[in-house]
Amino acid sequence: MVTLIDTSQEPLIREICDRHQNKPDELLEILHDIQATDGYISDGALKIVADALNISRAEAHGVVSFYHDFRRTAPPQATIKICRAEACQAVGSEELAHYAEATLNTKFGDAAEGADFGLKAVYCLGNCALGPAMMIDETLYGRVTPERFDAVCEDQRTNRRQ
Amino acid sequence: MGGSVKVYVPCDAAALSVGADETAAAIAAAAKKRNIKIDIVRNGSRGMLWLEPLVEVATPDGRIAYGPVRADDVETLFDAGFLSGGDHTLAHGKTEDIAYFANQQRLTFMRCGVIDPLDLSDYEAHGGLAGLRKALTMAPEEIVDAVTASGLRGRGGAGFPAGVKWKTALAAPGAEKYICCNADEGDSGTFADRMLMEGDPFSLLEGMVIAGLAVGAETGFIYIRSEYPHAIRTMRRAVELFSSAGWLSDDITGGGKRFDIHIRVGAGAYICGEESSMLESLEGKRGQVKVKPPIPAISGLFGKPTIVNNVLTLATTPIILAKGAEYYSNFGDGKSRGTQPFQLAGDIARGGLVETAFGVTLRELVETFGGGTRSGIPVRAVQAGGPLGAYIPASGFDVAMTYEAMAADGAMLGHGGVVVFNDSVDMARQARFAMEFCEIESCGKCTPCRIGAVRGKEVIDRIIANESRDQNFEILSDLCGLMTDASLCAMGGLTPMPVQSAIKHFPEDFGG
Ligand SMILES: Cc1cc2nc3c(=O)[nH]c(=O)nc-3n(C[C@H](O)[C@H](O)[C@H](O)COP(=O)(O)O)c2cc1C
Numbered sequence: 001m002v003t004l005i006d007t008s009q010e011p012l013i014r015e016i017c018d019r020h021q022n023k024p025d026e027l028l029e030i031l032h033d034i035q036a037t038d039g040y041i042s043d044g045a046l047k048i049v050a051d052a053l054n055i056s057r058a059e060a061h062g063v064v065s066f067y068h069d070f071r072r073t074a075p076p077q078a079t080i081k082i083c084r085a086e087a088c089q090a091v092g093s094e095e096l097a098h099y100a101e102a103t104l105n106t107k108f109g110d111a112a113e114g115a116d117f118g119l120k121a122v123y124c125l126g127n128c129a130l131g132p133a134m135m136i137d138e139t140l141y142g143r144v145t146p147e148r149f150d151a152v153c154e155d156q157r158t159n160r161r162q
Numbered sequence: 163m164g165g166s167v168k169v170y171v172p173c174d175a176a177a178l179s180v181g182a183d184e185t186a187a188a189i190a191a192a193a194k195k196r197n198i199k200i201d202i203v204r205n206g207s208r209g210m211l212w213l214e215p216l217v218e219v220a221t222p223d224g225r226i227a228y229g230p231v232r233a234d235d236v237e238t239l240f241d242a243g244f245l246s247g248g249d250h251t252l253a254h255g256k257t258e259d260i261a262y263f264a265n266q267q268r269l270t271f272m273r274c275g276v277i278d279p280l281d282l283s284d285y286e287a288h289g290g291l292a293g294l295r296k297a298l299t300m301a302p303e304e305i306v307d308a309v310t311a312s313g314l315r316g317r318g319g320a321g322f323p324a325g326v327k328w329k330t331a332l333a334a335p336g337a338e339k340y341i342c343c344n345a346d347e348g349d350s351g352t353f354a355d356r357m358l359m360e361g362d363p364f365s366l367l368e369g370m371v372i373a374g375l376a377v378g379a380e381t382g383f384i385y386i387r388s389e390y391p392h393a394i395r396t397m398r399r400a401v402e403l404f405s406s407a408g409w410l411s412d413d414i415t416g417g418g419k420r421f422d423i424h425i426r427v428g429a430g431a432y433i434c435g436e437e438s439s440m441l442e443s444l445e446g447k448r449g450q451v452k453v454k455p456p457i458p459a460i461s462g463l464f465g466k467p468t469i470v471n472n473v474l475t476l477a478t479t480p481i482i483l484a485k486g487a488e489y490y491s492n493f494g495d496g497k498s499r500g501t502q503p504f505q506l507a508g509d510i511a512r513g514g515l516v517e518t519a520f521g522v523t524l525r526e527l528v529e530t531f532g533g534g535t536r537s538g539i540p541v542r543a544v545q546a547g548g549p550l551g552a553y554i555p556a557s558g559f560d561v562a563m564t565y566e567a568m569a570a571d572g573a574m575l576g577h578g579g580v581v582v583f584n585d586s587v588d589m590a591r592q593a594r595f596a597m598e599f600c601e602i603e604s605c606g607k608c609t610p611c612r613i614g615a616v617r618g619k620e621v622i623d624r625i626i627a628n629e630s631r632d633q634n635f636e637i638l639s640d641l642c643g644l645m646t647d648a649s650l651c652a653m654g655g656l657t658p659m660p661v662q663s664a665i666k667h668f669p670e671d672f673g674g
Pocket residue numbers: 315316317318319320321322344345346347348349432433434435436437438470471472473475476651652653
């Protein structure tokens with residue numbers, strides 16, 4: 001993909017780093033903040049962070065790539081995180097996962113920028129007594145049947161239109 | 163106050179996941195419409211998760227439970243006079259008389275679901291701060307001795323005696339030390355840390371200050387997994403409140419002691435629950451596991467003596483100090499002292515949190531508390547102790563839930579997760595998943611784990627496809643041996659446990 005370095009984002013990223021006193025040990029917090037604002041960690045952002053924290057770009061990149069949370073490409077409009085760990089498997093999360101792929105016509109992990117929905121596999125959302133569980137942004141859903149899944153997606157679409 | 167009835171609707175993430183916010187809104191709207199004054203308290207969860215949203219009404223006789231209450235049920239509850247404890251098909255009588263709850267021994271979770279999680283005076287009214295007040299009058303050695311005498315062991319999985327760890331950190335030289343709370347809770351089937359942080363956050367903070375006083379540390383970190391946004395929010399707010407009340411400060415209640423706590427958020431890596439990986443992550447690095455020694459109690463965060471303890475370990479220390487080591491150690495069985503919050507998950511009729519003394523049998527948890535499967539299909543297996551724990555067949559359910567008895571059966575207690583699978587489970591698929599999970603979550607530092615998991619998955623695939631079975635079983639067995647013996651940490655070292663227990667107890671699922 002194209003990796004234009006958007007200089008207009010620089011003040012914002014610098015401000016986030018400043019808020020964390022440019023401390024290298026706060027790198028994860030900084031990356032979370034950037035991702036919350038931009039949706040992902042762009043090459044440009046990574047370069048600015050490395051500079052602000054006085055660490056090498058390789059180091060910064062190494063951290064970003066280690067953690068499953070951080071995205072390096074622009075996100076879909078919404079990411080549905082479906083729990084695929086054991087307790088949810090025991091109540092049909094794999095069937096839910098396949099249903100989600102089929103109805104949204106997308107595979108886990110490969111949603112393109114701006115796509116309607118992306119699917120991400122996660123391993124436990126701490127809702128293991130009320131599985132299958134899933135999460136969109138910070139909203140947790142339990143006992144997700146295909147019907148509930150459809151209803152949640154429809155709600156998302158409706159909210160977007162408003 | 164007077165006049166307005168107190169109605170409790172949990173704000174616990176599990177309750178929210180099945181509509182607690184909608185229920186609370188419907189109750190508020192219905193009360194308004196009827197011109198009734200009520201006071202809605204957003205408490206934590208009582209842990210009876212199959213009843214969530216569990217609404218409670220405070221009556222002169224105690225709190226009366228209704229659940230699961232959906233927004234649609236609210237009108238009928240008002241019609242039934244639930245505000246004065248009226249009968250209804252969703253009524254369960256007094257919350258504390260519900261057998262599931264009444265048969266527990268709630269120590270660590272004594273306030274969870276009872277109080278308003280962010281009301282410090284409610285916390286204090288229910289026994290909070292008594293442990294810390296006591297600790298402030300004690301010498302560090304005395305605090306450590308009390309924790310040692312209580313028999314409290316680490317609740318994060320390894321079961322290491324907390325007092326021994328604290329003693330090492332206390333003895334370690336240096337003016338700068340840290341208390342790091344491990345709230346990464348990555349194990350499938352576990353949610354006790356989350357529930358406690360959302361339902362009784364001050365108990366964790368209190369425990370951390372006590373740990374600080376015990377070993378001479380003045381700074382604490384809580385490393386919370388990013389999958390827990392509700393817990394993160396509650397803990398952040400709790401830190402602010404605890405701080406403005408003077409319990410986190412440069413001069414705690416004027417006694418000259420200081421302590422401060424910072425919240426840090428993980429980023430979706432299971433391995434960051436392993437303590438050395440967590441400390442690397444807290445330093446802003448890749449969460450790669452480090453070779454021990456040195457142990458963190460000697461050289462941990464930023465190279466300083468560091469206590470790493472699980473949420474439940476730390477949150478249990480206040481009651482130990484408040485009520486005495488003996489009070490706590492009187493619960494339990496053998497070397498497993500005190501109580502363990504078990505978590506019943508998967509296909510289970512009454513899923514939730516059961517805190518009880520060690521020694522309860524797995525069968526009691528699954529059948530008596532849990533009520534068997536939710537689907538009605540017979541139980542086939544339980545995976546205990548998270549993704550690295552063993553699969554146990556129904557014939558093995560009489561095992562006592564203690565560290566020792568579980569180990570003797572080739573299983574582990576871990577963080578207390580109990581995941582129930584029904585007869586339709588394919589154990590070969592579960593074994594394969596164990597390897598796949600290890601492949602996904604391996605930190606990549608050592609070969610037995612990084613490569614072994616990939617090979618393991620491939621070999622199981624071949625066994626499932628019925629290719630050269632005997633030979634592939636032998637390869638798998640060698641591979642498991644190698645992973646067990648040569649992995650640097652328990653990620654690679656314990657992945658063979660679910661795999662081999664599945665093969666041992668359910669050979670019929672592996673084709674042939
Ligand atoms: C792969 C792996 C994952 C772990 N995950 C956690 C975790 O999520 N939470 C936790 O408290 N301990 C976890 N542990 C155990 C920690 O390494 C450590 O023993 C524990 O935090 C110490 O605290 P405790 O003595 O209070 O249990 C994990 C260990 C391994 C090997």
